[in-house]
Amino acid sequence: MVTEDEAMRRAVALAARGLGTTSPNPVVGCLLLGADGAVVGEGFHAYAGGPHAEIVALAQAGELARGGTAVVTLEPCNHTGRTGPCSQALIAAGIKRVVIAVDDPTPVAAGGAARLRDAGVQVETGVRRAEAEAGNLAWLTAVRRTRPYLTWKFAATLDGRSAAADGTSQWITSSPARIDVHELRSTVDAVIAGVGTVVADDPQLTVRELRDGRLAITQPLRVVVDTAGRTPGDARIRDGAAPTWIATAADLGTGPDGRVDLSALMAGLYARGVRAALLEGGPTLAGAFLAAGLVDRVVGYVAPKLLGAGRSALVDAGIGTIADAVDLDFTDITQIGPDLRFTASLRPKPADRPEGA
16 A cells, blocks of 8 residues: 555656656656555656656556556646647546646646546645655746746856866866766756857767766757857867757847847747756856846855866856845755765845745
8 A cells, every 4th residue: 555645755756757858848757556555557757759657657557547546746738739638548547536746837738637627536736746846846947937947057166266277177076076967967958058168168068977877868959158159160069969059149139248148048948948958157158147037046066176266156147245146045965076066046036036925
């Protein structure tokens, strides 16, 4: 026997297996309990266009699903796209009860819970909602704001330097930290860098070194923010190892600073199916994204080194006084080899918080 609460915890863990391969779809996990409460099927959404989590679990369960309970992290879809509606599939399989963590916020796919209830299926929502929201945070944030969820990643010394006075920056952090960055890249749909970083460092911006020798299933879109189209023709980012977009002012127009309009860039990425993006460089571009209010999360790798001079990890973020500082809430601090990795979300300013919060 498995309780519905325990089943939802397992469904949230299953959903995480789809991170980085499902966009523009969400990550979803599903557990099926038979009429006696035993697990008879489980599944997760692995890639866009593939079977949804409920369909995978139903195929595994077969007739054992009849009279049972479906525990799913996101409201079953109610529309026909590349696959059919999961709500109808659950009804056809004879499911008597559906437990949902999070309602679907998209107008096209929502309505599954209502359809299930209309068919006489018992529906409960909100079970382990916070955990399921956290596991699907990038997608949920993206569809609610119609722009990608953006993580700014940087590496710096303990005194906040991303390069030495002579411009050298390889390697500030350790090999374990760099492998961890590849793991981070594998969870997003796009990696963004400025043309200055491309010219100075010639990065490839692909997923290469994953733990345990695993290979990336898909490569994220590589995006170069290049106002005047200065990206060299022989840059590694043009090597064909992954799709690449050189985003210029000619394509997107200019923002208040005379450079590529970052809001237009984000809208363009969303239109391309990007729901989670990783901003990797450099400090000026990071400052511009922060100043535009487009950063949702920060992942910093801090090396136990001191330089005392050199390029700062962040510049020109539009902050002139301590009262305007961007406040962060740490959500994780972990030692990676000799380095520290911190993950933090941006704390809303009082004016940005909902009334009564």
